[in-house]
Amino acid sequence: MAEIHTNRWYTNFGPLNERFETEMAMFLEQTGSAKLGTGTFSSATTALELMLRAKRLGEGAKVLIPVLTFPATALSVLNASYKPVFADVDKESWLLTPEIARKAHSKEPLDAVVPVATYGKPLDGEAWLEFQKETGVHVFWDAAAVLGQQKIPQGITAVFSLHATKPFGVGEGGLVATNDLETLDRARSLSNFGFIGPAGVVQQTGTNAKFGEYYAAVGLQQIARWPEVIERRKNVADAYWRELKKLGNRIELQAGCGDDFIPATLQIYAKDLGKQIFDALAAAGIQTRRWYLPLLHEHPALKDITFVGNENVEEAIPVSLELAEGLVGLPFHAFLSDEDIIEICNVVAEVVS
Ligand SMILES: Cc1ncc(COP(=O)(O)O)c(C=O)c1O
The missing domain is CATH 3.90.1150.10 (Aspartate Aminotransferase, domain 1)
Structure with missing residues (x-):
């Protein structure tokens, strides 16, 4: 907190936010993920919405989601102007699995799928990567509740929640981990009104979904704890x-x-x-x-x-x-x-x- 006040920099991608993003990339690697880029957002809901939008799937693109999840999964897809489609979950794991998505894709061609790490159960990285390669359907993990236990391979985009109710809570916040840095950059710009470059010129119609320095400060403590x-x-x-x-x-x-x-x-x-x-x-x-x-x-x-x-x-x-x-x-x-x-x-x- 003292550092924030010394910096006189409270939000807008400040130095603590940058440190938090870097340390989270290291934290993910230490907990079994590939080397990935990370980006903060105001929540997992806005992070997922803006990553989906930034991927430019096209208006009305079909996105498969499980019917057993927190409503934010569907809201992110709707807010991105896409069409969510409901799928069932597996009887044992309670997850939307690659097998379920494969069957769904054969019945109704999909543009993307958002599997959920239901109740904090990690998703199967290799199986989802294979699904993505085989079908060309983009995979975005709603990994809201599983930060610290989820291994993410190169090629998969994962979105975590830093909400107070999550094991890795900071209050409010979302974290994206991905090697799709182009999409992450566009999503980050969307979280800052759509500005690109230093001149404050809106290049795409964004919103304000940034993560402030106070939350980054709490996040840095959470890594230590x-x-x-x-x-x-x-x-x-x-x-x-x-x-x-x-x-x-x-x-x-x-x-x-x-x-x-x-x-x-x-x-x-x-x-x-x-x-x-x-x-x-x-x-x-x-x-x-x-x-x-x-x-x-x-x-x-x-x-x-x-x-x-x-x-x-x-x-x-x-x-x-x-x-x-x-x-x-x-x-x-x-x-x-x-x-x-x-x-x-x-x-x-x-x-x-
Ligand atoms: C599965 C799932 N997705 C998304 C969210 C939304 O996260 P946030 O509150 O950070 O927007 C939650 C939060 O509870 C969740 O459980």
Whole structure:
């Protein structure tokens, strides 16, 4: 903070923002990604919208998105003047996979696909890269909740959220990682009204979606704190698994959850019992969230978006419809105690037994 005031530079791509972008590129490399360019934005929503716009897919271009996601995925596509198309997710991983996208592309040719790192589960870099090479469909990852655990190969563009609710939170912010530097430069210009060059001349109709120096300062601290943050979250996850395992197959978790990755938000799935668990926990004074629900097609503002191949709802998204009846997001943050977790899991056990 002192440095910001000494610099007298508060936003507009200041020195802390530059340092944060450089350090984030190093952080991504250290956590398994390729050497990539990085760029900050005011949010993941604006970052995704502006990267999509900057890619110049053409008005009305078709962009495949999962129906099980946070509404911002669809909003970014709509705000970029493209046409989102809904797809289902995989039964085990709860992700829109390359296999699902391949089938969708054969039914209805696509221009781009935005797979989501659902609930903070990392996406498969090699498989998506292969999909992109094979089909020529552009892949933009909505990796909002998975910063720190996602490996990004050369050739894939990923968008992360730095929102306060994310494990790597700074307050508000979005981060793009990509080797498509031309598109990133155009998106960055769009985030600054569309100015290109120093003269303040609008070359494309942009907006204001920049990341200020205060957030960059917090971001630099978050990089330093990350090992501690992830360690705490791992301990909470381990305590949960100890309790949830006692429930056997009465509840299911997203494939690999707790073993291969630590989720951003912890969903449990109990067939048809989502609402009952939600109500029982509420009665016990424990707040839960049904993250990503309702499914996107149920939001009034998104009701006109069609499913792949214009199929009807039941045919198009059977897995998401089933998941929607059984998903509940349990409290999950770095400061939960073992006692809290036991109390929460005891309430869940009563409903599912
Ligand atoms: C899957 C997904 N996409 C996009 C966003 C939007 O991120 P932001 O709040 O940084 O715009 C979120 C935020 O919760 C999200 O979960």
